[in-house]
Amino acid sequence: MDFAFDARTEELRGKLLAFMDEYVYPAEAVAEEQRAALASPWDTPAVVEELKAEARRQGLWNLFLPDAEHGAGLTNLQYAPLAEITGRSPHLAPTATNCAAPDTGNMEVLAQFATEQQKKQWLEPLLAGEIRSAFAMTEPEVASSDATNITTLIERDGDDYVITGRKWYISGAMNPDCKIFIVMGKTDPDGADIRRQQSMILVPRDTPGVTITRAMQVFGYEDHSHGGHAEVIFDHARVPVSNLIGEEGGGFAIAQARLGPGRIHHCMRLIGMAERAIELMCRRAVSRTAFGKALAQQGVVHNWIADARVTVEQLRLLVLKTAWLMDTVGNRGAHTEIQAIKIATPRAVIDIIDSAIQLHGAGGVSQDFPLAELYAAARTLRIADGPDEVHQRSLARRELKKYLP
Structure with missing residues (x-):
């Protein structure tokens, strides 16, 4: 095992450290001031968009994604010291470099499992930082530490799936730029294999039957900079069969x-x-x-x-x-x-x-x-x-x- 930084990692570390000093740390207070003046606390302060534009200009963008076609093509070992640097300002730097959860995980899912049409519709704007996303798995009525417990139903009805359930602590969902949910639910709730009962499906935020009921706090914080954590109701929300990610039972x-x-x-x-x-x-x-x-x-x-x-x-x-x-x-x-x-x-x-x-x-x-x-x-x-x-x-x-x- 050799953990010495290679030339590319050293170059990116130097650029990222300078970016943090020159842009990110000074923007922390600015972002809070701007947020206080926004019509909604969930809107994105102008300085965040300025940071994103500068990060992209400097090539400090999508560093997390090892897929060279869509991301920076870095290995985990190359990305580790870069993620550490962004962790020094965790509510601003990851977003500025388009390396913030839950978008990172959702982009990885789409890059690995989505169809070409799904990638074009959702992955490309996520990679460009034009929209945000959310991952809807955790539920309040069950111990979600065991994902086989989830009760949200994804039921086939002709050429559509109908989603019914209640999720909470869905990170990023309060942000108005969050346009798509990756929802985990059960397509085969009575299946013999409890790890083949679940599927994942793409549900646009504006789908009828999708309601964001409230923001969930964390120790009293609403985590505006992250996009909040929401409780979301799916009340017979209907999407096309083509929105399924992968296969039924693959969730x-x-x-x-x-x-x-x-x-x-x-x-x-x-x-x-x-x-x-x-x-x-x-x-x-x-x-x-x-x-x-x-x-x-x-x-x-x-x-x-x-x-x-x-x-x-x-x-x-x-x-x-x-x-x-x-x-x-x-x-x-x-x-x-x-x-x-x-x-x-x-x-x-x-x-x-x-x-x-x-x-x-x-x-x-x-x-x-x-x-x-x-x-x-x-x-x-x-x-x-x-x-x-x-x-x-x-x-x-x-x-x-x-x-x-």
């Missing part, structure tokens, strides 16, 4: 293909969030005095900073190893490592951000610093894309299998 397999890269992308960005927290912690420590000496001279602060640095270096190596395995033996071969980083990274980054909040005192939980919002985002990732316990269960069973007769 569970498509979901697994989608979530593998999504999990590592989240972990890459989480490391960037941790680095931002360490930077803020150090700047605060050298600028504040308490009980006669600088915070940077307090032993407990030394411990926080040292532990944070050790933790980030450990996590980064595990994430890079996972990226390397995904590139060399595929997602299935990297299954254990994908689960390991999904368990370890959010937990550890939460602790680092928490220390930074503690060091900032009241400022740490305020809107004047990004720490509280970073904490909310990191804490959510112990649930999103599968809660810790699901990954622990699967990983442990794989380990135990080595010792069973």
